[in-house]
Amino acid sequence: MRRPAAASAAVALIAAVALLAGCAGSPEATDGPTEPEPGLLRVLAGSELADLAPILDEAAQATGVRVGFDFTGTLDGAETVASGRADTTHDATWFSSNRYLALQPGAPAKLGTATEIVSSPVVLGLRRSVADALGWIGRPVTWSEIAAAAGARQFSYGMTDPSASNTGFSTVVAVATALVGSGAALTVEQAASTAPALKDFFAAQTLAAGSSGFLQDAYVRRATRADPGPPVDGLINYESVLLGLNAEGTLPEPLELIYPADGVITAEYPFTVLASASQQARDDHRKLTEYLRTPAVQQALMDRTFRRPAVPGVALAPVLGTATLVELPFPAQAEVVDTLLTSYFDKIRRPSRTIYVLDTSGSMGQDDRIGDLRRSLAGIAGADPSLTGQYRRFRGREEVTLLPFSSTPGTPQTFVVDENDPGPTRARIADAGNALQADGGTAIYDSLRRAYDIAGEQIATDPDRFTSIVLMTDGENTEGSDVGAFRDYAGSRPADLRTVPVFTVLFGESDNEQMTEVATLTGGRTFDARTAPLAEVFKEIRGYV
Amino acid sequence: MTVGGGRRSGRRVLSGVIALALLAVIAFVVLRDIGGRTDPAPELTAVTGVIGSEKLPFFADQRVKDVFAANGLDVRVDSAGSRQIATTVVLDNYDFAFPSSSPAADRLLAARPTPRTYAPFSSPMAVATFAPIVDLLTRAGVVAPGTQTFDMRRYLELAAASTRWDQLPGNTTFPARKDLLVSTTDVCQSNSAAMYLGFASYVVNGEAVVADPAGVAAVTPAVQPLFRDQGYSPPSTEVLFEDYQSAGMGRVPMALVYEAQYLAEELSSDPTLPADARLLYPSPTVFSRHTLVPLEPVGDRVGELLTTNPELIALTAQYGFRPTDPRPFTEAITARGLPAPPTLVDVVEPPSYDILEGMLAGLGCAP
Numbered sequence A: 001m002r003r004p005a006a007a008s009a010a011v012a013l014i015a016a017v018a019l020l021a022g023c024a025g026s027p028e029a030t031d032g033p034t035e036p037e038p039g040l041l042r043v044l045a046g047s048e049l050a051d052l053a054p055i056l057d058e059a060a061q062a063t064g065v066r067v068g069f070d071f072t073g074t075l076d077g078a079e080t081v082a083s084g085r086a087d088t089t090h091d092a093t094w095f096s097s098n099r100y101l102a103l104q105p106g107a108p109a110k111l112g113t114a115t116e117i118v119s120s121p122v123v124l125g126l127r128r129s130v131a132d133a134l135g136w137i138g139r140p141v142t143w144s145e146i147a148a149a150a151g152a153r154q155f156s157y158g159m160t161d162p163s164a165s166n167t168g169f170s171t172v173v174a175v176a177t178a179l180v181g182s183g184a185a186l187t188v189e190q191a192a193s194t195a196p197a198l199k200d201f202f203a204a205q206t207l208a209a210g211s212s213g214f215l216q217d218a219y220v221r222r223a224t225r226a227d228p229g230p231p232v233d234g235l236i237n238y239e240s241v242l243l244g245l246n247a248e249g250t251l252p253e254p255l256e257l258i259y260p261a262d263g264v265i266t267a268e269y270p271f272t273v274l275a276s277a278s279q280q281a282r283d284d285h286r287k288l289t290e291y292l293r294t295p296a297v298q299q300a301l302m303d304r305t306f307r308r309p310a311v312p313g314v315a316l317a318p319v320l321g322t323a324t325l326v327e328l329p330f331p332a333q334a335e336v337v338d339t340l341l342t343s344y345f346d347k348i349r350r351p352s353r354t355i356y357v358l359d360t361s362g363s364m365g366q367d368d369r370i371g372d373l374r375r376s377l378a379g380i381a382g383a384d385p386s387l388t389g390q391y392r393r394f395r396g397r398e399e400v401t402l403l404p405f406s407s408t409p410g411t412p413q414t415f416v417v418d419e420n421d422p423g424p425t426r427a428r429i430a431d432a433g434n435a436l437q438a439d440g441g442t443a444i445y446d447s448l449r450r451a452y453d454i455a456g457e458q459i460a461t462d463p464d465r466f467t468s469i470v471l472m473t474d475g476e477n478t479e480g481s482d483v484g485a486f487r488d489y490a491g492s493r494p495a496d497l498r499t500v501p502v503f504t505v506l507f508g509e510s511d512n513e514q515m516t517e518v519a520t521l522t523g524g525r526t527f528d529a530r531t532a533p534l535a536e537v538f539k540e541i542r543g544y545v
Numbered sequence B: 001m002t003v004g005g006g007r008r009s010g011r012r013v014l015s016g017v018i019a020l021a022l023l024a025v026i027a028f029v030v031l032r033d034i035g036g037r038t039d040p041a042p043e044l045t046a047v048t049g050v051i052g053s054e055k056l057p058f059f060a061d062q063r064v065k066d067v068f069a070a071n072g073l074d075v076r077v078d079s080a081g082s083r084q085i086a087t088t089v090v091l092d093n094y095d096f097a098f099p100s101s102s103p104a105a106d107r108l109l110a111a112r113p114t115p116r117t118y119a120p121f122s123s124p125m126a127v128a129t130f131a132p133i134v135d136l137l138t139r140a141g142v143v144a145p146g147t148q149t150f151d152m153r154r155y156l157e158l159a160a161a162s163t164r165w166d167q168l169p170g171n172t173t174f175p176a177r178k179d180l181l182v183s184t185t186d187v188c189q190s191n192s193a194a195m196y197l198g199f200a201s202y203v204v205n206g207e208a209v210v211a212d213p214a215g216v217a218a219v220t221p222a223v224q225p226l227f228r229d230q231g232y233s234p235p236s237t238e239v240l241f242e243d244y245q246s247a248g249m250g251r252v253p254m255a256l257v258y259e260a261q262y263l264a265e266e267l268s269s270d271p272t273l274p275a276d277a278r279l280l281y282p283s284p285t286v287f288s289r290h291t292l293v294p295l296e297p298v299g300d301r302v303g304e305l306l307t308t309n310p311e312l313i314a315l316t317a318q319y320g321f322r323p324t325d326p327r328p329f330t331e332a333i334t335a336r337g338l339p340a341p342p343t344l345v346d347v348v349e350p351p352s353y354d355i356l357e358g359m360l361a362g363l364g365c366a367p
Helices: A005-022 A047-063 A074-082 A128-133 A143-151 A166-180 A196-203 A212-223 A239-248 A279-292 A295-305 A334-348 A362-383 A422-434 A444-461 A483-491 A512-522 A534-544 B016-037 B053-060 B062-070 B082-087 B102-111 B131-139 B152-160 B191-204 B213-228 B237-247 B259-267 B297-308 B310-318 B327-335 B353-362
Strands: A040-045 A066-071 A092-094 A111-116 A118-127 A157-160 A205-209 A234-238 A255-258 A270-274 A352-359 A399-405 A413-416 A466-473 A502-506 A526-528 B045-051 B073-079 B096-098 B118-130 B149-151 B255-258 B277-283 B285-294
Touching (some): A040 A074, A040 A279, A111 B073, A118 A128, A118 A239, A143 A166, A143 A196, A157 A166, A157 A212, A166 A196, A205 A212, A212 A239, A234 A239, A239 A255, A270 A279, A279 A295, A279 B073, A362 A422, A362 A534, A399 A422, A466 A512, A466 A534, A526 A534, B045 B053, B053 B062, B053 B259, B062 B297, B073 B297, B082 B191, B102 B285, B102 B353, B152 B191, B152 B213, B152 B277, B191 B213, B191 B285, B213 B353, B237 B255, B255 B259, B259 B277, B259 B327, B285 B297
Parallel strands (some): A157 A205, A157 A234, A352 A466, A466 A502
Antiparallel strands (some): A118 A234, A118 A255, A399 A413, B096 B285, B118 B255, B118 B285
């Protein structure tokens, strides 16, 4: 089984040279090296593991095995593994959980040894004063109580999109299991429930995000008044992340962790070697996991990242609490999870209002950019058959406005997606997208102002929605008001528009700096469609709106 | 995937000097690492095996490695579910497979016939739990007072009624709004859950081993909820037992494990069992006979040593397994001053592998 050392060294050297040629500098920091290299595990992972870098550096010193992370979301990762795309590009996966992955057809056969390294439950962190006012400090609180208080808008919270991130996904499963489950894993019928308690719970969500990192940053920016919107009371995330936030000391008020007495869903971080991995990679994986599971390293993982040790015999730090955490059963049938997520998106979550400000200037006629735009809209209108695509379509009850622009803002078209039969509305949105034609100049800021005016009118009619603006442009502003005018406007927006973020798409020759400024001014973020396909970017933004 | 998405555009050609210097450093590091990775005794024959996870701690023990090394072997193992070993694992990568029961080995043998197999030890299936849970189970009539006997018949009655912990009368110690269910591994992948299916179906089948397709069809509706209602379950018994030990009562109030796993902790020099840990024996239960299947001639050497080498046999007993000869097991228990495990009288045979496969298909497991 062992290759002669000289041959191994030669192979290693070639791999190292290839790697060096590919990405100068630090091999660990690439977006996933694709060439195998002895002593380097290419790991498809959840982005929250980035905080392990110092411990993994020490591990590399001790074991000679380095980790090259390639970060991706829960569903995206599951899709990559189940489809076999990870077989040649990665050696291992390290997600917060393999539970969703295990439900994908063919996925279990793709996985080799799975070794749990640490764990962390998904819980609710609330500003201490709010938790105190609700009487939730120092006594057990159930999901029913939390849902009732949420329904009465006694607190607000932020959560990630369940199709993008494990924390949002775990929350949907936990809340449904606790509120409509019977004590066993959810059934398909229960997963389809639209019980008022479920809607109550999700009604209090005022901050959404397609990634855990953005959510955390947005929460802190709101809390410290760096962002225009009002502070949010709470955050649903891993216990480890919430304790980490408290420890950083950047929050004006610490978070009180609420561990629902009727149960939580815990991430158990299985470091999993792929079945397709080489003998060398499997040996490296074994060596590294053995090291990470030694008591001293487990202690360090707990002390430095607030994650719970997986190995018995390492006593829990007092900050991790002493209460018995009941683990809720996680449905083990794909049909149940699919039903639950579909029901959540189309019927249960707080409905969205999304205004797409779309550049149709003459330059969009180049390189079939307008075709790219039409196809990207069609993708999120239902044409994308991928696992993530099916949860990032226009959702039931969503209010979608398309505002094309060139030399002036065009005519807005608004659609409200039918809750019970979303297909026909989605088809009409795709048709409207297909009718877009490239011609004329680029009046970005007049059009953005117009979008805010539309948002204002729509909010006045129907205030209880997540409202966001998506701005896609392929060039610089050539007509109408400039970014300075928008800057002034952004600072003087009426209160109900201050929480409306702009998510900007970098495309073609768009002005990177201005697009970043617009996103920052409004509490949004930029997405880069110059390095990723526009359709993928449109899909990714769906996690934020 | 936006993280690092722009990095490719940041590639730069390094100046020749820097590139050469970096290459030299990398060559040095790589060669040094390769050197470090080479085993200290290169005359050893490397043998690779894929084994049930519960035997991992045994194979990882330096004393076990030393005995193998003294016999010229460097045994390296990966763990996988016993059913995975017989179905999805790429066996060409391995010199032997060591699933955790005779039906699992039979399933493997049907695909990879080999003249000899080795069954060096066995372990009865047991329920690892906690003192407060034992009290609740005793009051609910599942545990006979003062014994370690877990009455499967009474348990199956409670489970059939979807009894929740918070519905047990007078339960103030663990009022969880969760069904009273024994936690198992994924029955589609792992042997321990398949053994549990074996003795649960025995009870449902009117105290008889399920032996034909009609029996399979008859028991399926009653045994299905035992697994389905748990939801997601871990792929391996080692993970389940670890969850039981580290996450405690809230996550895993009752874990279906091998007796050996629990005893190994009690016998270890540094036990990590929770203070209020308790072990119960289902009645009826099954003895799981761990069976080594050689895939290459060198795999036979491992099987022979495990069956005949007195040091290895003593070490298997240290890990709580029951070798064919009962004496090393008794010696290990008494030497440590532990009470002798109860005599198990209600022991049944697991169903044959094809019947077991039929039941798993009924539970929705892919072939």
